Amino acid sequence: MFNEKIVQSLSKSSMIRAMFEEGARLKKIHGEENVYDFSLGNPEVEPPKEVIDTLKKYVNSDETDLHKYMNNAGFPDVREKVATYMTKKSGVDISAENIIMVCGAAAGLNVVLKSLLNPGEEVIVLAPYFVEYLSYIDNASGKPVIVNTRKDTFEIDTAAVESAITKNTKAIILNSPNNPTGVIYSRENLEELREVLEKKENELGTNIFVISDEPYTSLVYDGEEVPEMLSIFEKSIVINSFSKSHALPGERIGYICASSRIPQVDTLMSVMTTLNRTLGFVNAPSLFQKVVADNLEVAVDIESYKKKRDLLYNHLTKIGFSIVKPQGTFYLFMKTPIEDDKEFCKVAAKYNILLVPGSGFGCPGYVRIAYCTDIGMIERSLQAFTKLAGEFDLLV
Numbered sequence: 060m061f062n063e064k065i066v067q068s069l070s071k072s073s074m075i076r077a078m079f080e081e082g083a084r085l086k087k088i089h090g091e092e093n094v095y096d097f098s099l100g101n102p103e104v105e106p107p108k109e110v111i112d113t114l115k116k117y118v119n120s121d122e123t124d125l126h127k128y129m130n131n132a133g134f135p136d137v138r139e140k141v142a143t144y145m146t147k148k149s150g151v152d153i154s155a156e157n158i159i160m161v162c163g164a165a166a167g168l169n170v171v172l173k174s175l176l177n178p179g180e181e182v183i184v185l186a187p188y189f190v191e192y193l194s195y196i197d198n199a200s201g202k203p204v205i206v207n208t209r210k211d212t213f214e215i216d217t218a219a220v221e222s223a224i225t226k227n228t229k230a231i232i233l234n235s236p237n238n239p240t241g242v243i244y245s246r247e248n249l250e251e252l253r254e255v256l257e258k259k260e261n262e263l264g265t266n267i268f269v270i271s272d273e274p275y276t277s278l279v280y281d282g283e284e285v286p287e288m289l290s291i292f293e294k295s296i297v298i299n300s301f302s303k304s305h306a307l308p309g310e311r312i313g314y315i316c317a318s319s320r321i322p323q324v325d326t327l328m329s330v331m332t333t334l335n336r337t338l339g340f341v342n343a344p345s346l347f348q349k350v351v352a353d354n355l356e357v358a359v360d361i362e363s364y365k366k367k368r369d370l371l372y373n374h375l376t377k378i379g380f381s382i383v384k385p386q387g388t389f390y391l392f393m394k395t396p397i398e399d400d401k402e403f404c405k406v407a408a409k410y411n412i413l414l415v416p417g418s419g420f421g422c423p424g425y426v427r428i429a430y431c432t433d434i435g436m437i438e439r440s441l442q443a444f445t446k447l448a449g450e451f452d453l454l455v
């Protein structure tokens with residue numbers, strides 16, 4: 060009676076959601092204080108003060124035309140500010156015409172994928188991945204091709220990407236800093252990827268776009284460099300969001316920035332603007348377009364996230380767990396001491412620790428720990444992690 064494919068997918072519903080529901084159950088039994096819920100990437104911090112002050116300013120202002128329909132790509136002054144910011148950041152000349160304001164990265168990805176893909180065309184997705192990519196590719200009638208990253212570092216396995224490229228490959232999605240690993244792809248690794256993409260494009264006579272999903276570029280520790288995709292890849296489309304950098308996930312605001320170096324970029328911009336309308340987004344929320352445009356250089360307090368990362372990473376590795384140290388985001392991706400990551404999550408839940416199995420990210424044998432939570436909860440959880448480690452004789 061309804062969409063068969065979606066009805067069937069409900070039975071395999073998101074592991075993240077399942078853990079969230081398990082958390083609610085455990086909290087009822089053991090009390091809020093005694094459950095250590097690391098399942099959701101929903102920032103615990105409030106937006107920076109500057110963001111709230113700017114919002115108040117616009118809410119109280121007498122400025123007219125703040126709440127009307129507008130060009131589907133967004134307010135011209137907002138797009139201009141984002142373009143100036145992206146030019147400064149990337150060193151690539153970006154104009155307002157290269158920017159579309161969107162309802163968060165989720166909307167941006169849907170608009171970009173549907174703009175690029177003809178039915179059946181392939182998109183390379185690097186595992187572990189943000190699971191929604193698969194649905195977004197399906198929404199655009201495309202076909203995901205999963206390529207594993209290197210297990211020792213989670214960097215891109217460029218040889219594996221090369222083998223996966225066919226004449227139907229239209230794009231590759233990159234997400235650095237990465238959810239769930241926290242890894243930032245190095246410049247060297249990305250340049251290697253560029254060589255592979257160019258080689259295959261020449262060989263096959265095709266165009267392969269780099270879709271760079273970048274909600275975490277402001278959440279970076281120890282002054283690590285996040286290489287600018289626009290400067291590395293000619294055919295790159297950056298999608299940014301203020302959900303994590305400004306702790307505004309409920310407000311649904313972000314932007315698409317297509318490189319001015321893409322051949323026929325004007326047509327691409329028209330296609331994307333049209334799709335922003337016809338996919339039903341119409342335009343990004345008007346008030347929040349104005350708010351973020353005045354706060355492009357602002358971000359949440361990264362030091363508080365770093366403190367949480369260090370606390371968890373240092374403790375977990377000390378008690379014998381194996382983790383590639385995350386350079387950004389608010390996630391740790393920990394190797395499970397047994398092969399079955401879902402079973403490991405069940406054992407962890409016995410100690411009231413809620414984790415998401417790596418299988419949910421296309422990478423069994425790991426779990427994701429989202430530490431965008433209260434630091435008190437993290438401190439209280441350490442003892443429970445030690446008990447969990449005790450079940451597996453990790454230090455022997």
Ligand code: PLP
Pocket residue numbers: 100162163164165166189234238272274299300301302308312313
């Ligand atoms: N991409 C990645 C890698 C994410 O982790 C998320 C959200 O968690 C999104 C996209 C979607 O973000 P938004 O809230 O901007 O739609």
